[in-house]
Amino acid sequence: MEFADAHCHLNLFENVNEAVGDAWKKGVGLIITAGGSGKDNAETLKMVEHEHVFGVVGIGPDFSAKDSHFVKEIEKQVKSNRKIVGIGEIGIDMKVADVNNLALQEEIFTKQVRIAKDLDMPIVIHSRHALEKTVDIIEREKIKRVMFHFFEGDEKQARELAKKGYLISIPPIKSGKRKRIIKEVDLKSIVVETDSPIVGKTPADVIRVCETIAELKGVSLEEVATITTENIRRLFYI
Numbered sequence: 001m002e003f004a005d006a007h008c009h010l011n012l013f014e015n016v017n018e019a020v021g022d023a024w025k026k027g028v029g030l031i032i033t034a035g036g037s038g039k040d041n042a043e044t045l046k047m048v049e050h051e052h053v054f055g056v057v058g059i060g061p062d063f064s065a066k067d068s069h070f071v072k073e074i075e076k077q078v079k080s081n082r083k084i085v086g087i088g089e090i091g092i093d094m095k096v097a098d099v100n101n102l103a104l105q106e107e108i109f110t111k112q113v114r115i116a117k118d119l120d121m122p123i124v125i126h127s128r129h130a131l132e133k134t135v136d137i138i139e140r141e142k143i144k145r146v147m148f149h150f151f152e153g154d155e156k157q158a159r160e161l162a163k164k165g166y167l168i169s170i171p172p173i174k175s176g177k178r179k180r181i182i183k184e185v186d187l188k189s190i191v192v193e194t195d196s197p198i199v200g201k202t203p204a205d206v207i208r209v210c211e212t213i214a215e216l217k218g219v220s221l222e223e224v225a226t227i228t229t230e231n232i233r234r235l236f237y238i
């Protein structure tokens with residue numbers, strides 16, 4: 001049985017070898033580690049030297065003011081390393097709009113969506129209190145390979161996004177809304193993540209998320225592991 005963590009931040013771990021090794025021992029055979037700032041992106045390039053680890057780089061909304069000049073490096077970083085398989089996390093976050101004004105966030109996000117399109121890369125979305133605006137830009141730019149990291153919407157929004165072919169990522173935090181999403185959205189549109197070490201403790205925590213999904217959907221753990229892993233491989237071409 002192979003599990004896959006669709007989203008974590010390996011560069012923020014004190015002991016990366018331990019985190020990756022522990023996950024591997026427990027069956028997590030694929031980890032996607034995400035950048036988001038100039039510093040995180042540089043560190044992500046190092047993280048993908050680990051076996052079974054792939055990465056995405058991008059300038060997230062919370063760094064759109066401070067790190068906008070790093071956007072021009074992204075194309076080079078993606079092209080220089082075959083284990084960088086997407087652009088992210090990128091998007092819009094209303095919670096940080098005081099320091100990163102909305103117009104600038106939209107500009108930085110749009111620029112990176114266009115880079116992804118040019119390079120035929122998927123994008124990993126970070127959206128907080130801004131789902132409609134984020135989806136508007138995705139649709140306007142006609143980018144197809146999209147994963148919504150730590151999906152914050154409700155089951156109706158999740159169903160609509162799944163219908164468009166986007167992937168909904170389920171984090172280790174349980175909620176009533178998330179239970180309904182898990183029940184109503186087809187496994188083919190679901191991936192699982194830990195967002196560790198920020199939310200989950202280690203990438204191995206993705207197994208707990210799969211167990212919750214298996215229970216709510218009334219399917220085997222193996223089916224959840226297999227399909228969510230396939231979904232990630234299909235999105236990132238790995």
Ligand SMILES: [Zn+2]
Nearest residue numbers: 007034089195
């Ligand atoms: Zn994250």
